[in-house]
Amino acid sequence: MSKNKNLHKFKNNLLLPHSYNDDFLQSMTRIVHLLRWVGIPGMEGIIWKIWGLIVLSLLLIMEGEAIWKVVKALAGWAIDLQGHRSVTARLGGTMFYSAALLCLIQCWRLSHSWREISKYWASIEWTLSVQYVPRDPNIKKRIYTVAICVSALxxxxxxxxxxxxxxxxxxxxxxxxxxxLKSHGFMILEHEYSIWIGLPVFFMSLIATVHWNLRDLIIMLTSMGLTSRYRRLNQCVKIVITKNNNIDEPNKANNNTEFSRMYLWRKIREAYVKQAMLVRKVDSSLGSLILLSAFFNFYFICLQLLLRITPGGSVFSLNQIYHTVSLTWVCLRTGYSVIAAADVNKCSKMALPYIYECQTQYYNIEIERLQKQLSRDYVALTGMGFFYLNRTFVLQMAGAVVTYVLVLIQYDDSDPVLPTNSTNITLF
Structure with missing residues (x-):
């Protein structure tokens, strides 16, 4: 009877007595709600789903036309293969709208399952409601800051x-x-143009540009939420270890104190287990988007870099300035999204140095289990299991870009002066 009473007392002391509102979930839910304006309705009403189907249909039509023009160019049936109607530009335009179309489909799938993910996220949050786990008061501010900066750039x-x-x-x-005609010359010839074609094409180019940036933004924000939770857990481990090491007279500890300490470490260990489960569940929904992001960002970095370093045109022309700005933006966006996702893997093991500082008299079986768990369990976001997003992935991607750009330069059989406006397809 006494033992059950003590257990109930320890549980009440170690768990927060009030409900917890996750600032990250609230912020992300608002952002997911705003995506309905660009054709990603998620769990919205029938009107927004119809709007999403309209956007999807228009992107499918444009992608089909772009693919057909690439086929005609490769087969030699094309009327005009000069300038912004070259094979390079046509293929680039096709890849751009392919990226937008696939991003729309994957984001629609992700937003549709967001309610289930958020419920699971909130249920796991209760396991973090240990007395020594601090809140992250700045997560909402960081989320909106990143979203606004990415949108502005x-x-x-x-x-x-x-x-x-x-x-x-x-x-x-x-x-x-x-x-x-200049921005979509890879898809529309002069005799095919009309104002009823130009207006929808211009509007859909804006929607496609949003999707082109959206996939990396979603990866950034989701990674920031997962990293924030790991940092809170790591801070909890640090606080508990420091508090135990600062006890002046450990010999006076009674059975109740030892029992409460064991129970606390078990709760912390279970929180790390469920946090790893949350990362894997998010990865199962986000993995396809990460794979698409890595593939298309790699392609456009190589394309922009090739067209930027190939001689031709004035260095200070508006087209060359655009090439430089676009290349810089794609590299920054790709690098930050990969680094943000890699922080999940980095923070998953940052509690180990604190555990190593634990004094011998306070070391118990739960701490030992937690140490083995953090050492052996590899937690990271992946591209559908094909690769892990960690810090070395950034260097691997940079090395691959340099390698393939050099290969493209050597085997490029086009004119010495590449079309200066062909990279406009990265946005339109």
Whole structure:
């Protein structure tokens, strides 16, 4: 009877008595809710689902037309293969809209399952409600800061792309016609153009640009949430170890104190187990998006770098400035998303140095189990299991980019001067 009473007392002392509201979940839910405006309805009503189907249908039509123009170019049936209608530009435009289309499908799938993921996330959060686990008061601020910065930089890059393709020395209708033909010359010929084609194409290019940046933003924000939870757990381990090491007279510890300490470490160990389960559940939903992000970012970095370093045109021309801005933005976005995801793997083992500092008299079987668990269990986000996102992946990707760009330069059989406007397809 006495033992049960003590156990009930220890549980009440070690668990928070009030409900916990996860700031990350609230922030991400708002962001997922906003995605309905770009064709990702998730669990929204029927009207937003119809809008999503319209966006999906238009992207499918544009992607089908882009693929057909690539086939005609490769088969030699194309009427015009010069400038922004070259095979390189047509393939680049096809890849851009392929990225947007696949991102739309994967984000739709992710947003549809977000309610289930958030419920599981919230249920796991209760296991972190140990007395010494601190909250992360800045997670909401960091989430919105990253989202706003990525949106602002994406808008700047898109405006530079528009300026590099727009001719302001004519009437608005004529300038818009030239703009669409120049930016989408890989898909639309002059005799095929009409205002009823130009307007939807321009609008869908904006939607596709949002999707082009959205996949990396989702990876960043989700990784930040997982990393925040690991840091809180690691801080809890540090606090408990420090508190135990600072006890002046350990010999006076009674059975109740030893029992409470064992129970606390068991709760901490279970929290790490369930945190690893949460990472794997999120990875099962996010893995396809990570794989697509790595593949398309790698492709566009190679393409932009190839077109930027190949001689041709003025170094200070607006097209060359755009190439530089776009390449810089893609590299920054890719690097930050990979580093943010790699922090999950890094933080999953950061509690080990604190455990090694635990004094012998306070070391118990639960601490030993936690040490073995953190040492042997490899926790990381993956690209559907093909690769792990860790710090070395950034260097591997950079080395692969340099290698393939050199190969492309050696085997490029196009004209010495590549079309300066062909990289506009990275945005349109």
């Amino acid at each position: 994406a808008i700047v890059e898109h405006l530079v792309a528009i300026l590099s393709s727009f001719d302001f020395s004519c009437e608005i209708s004529t300038c818009f016609r030239k703009f669409v």
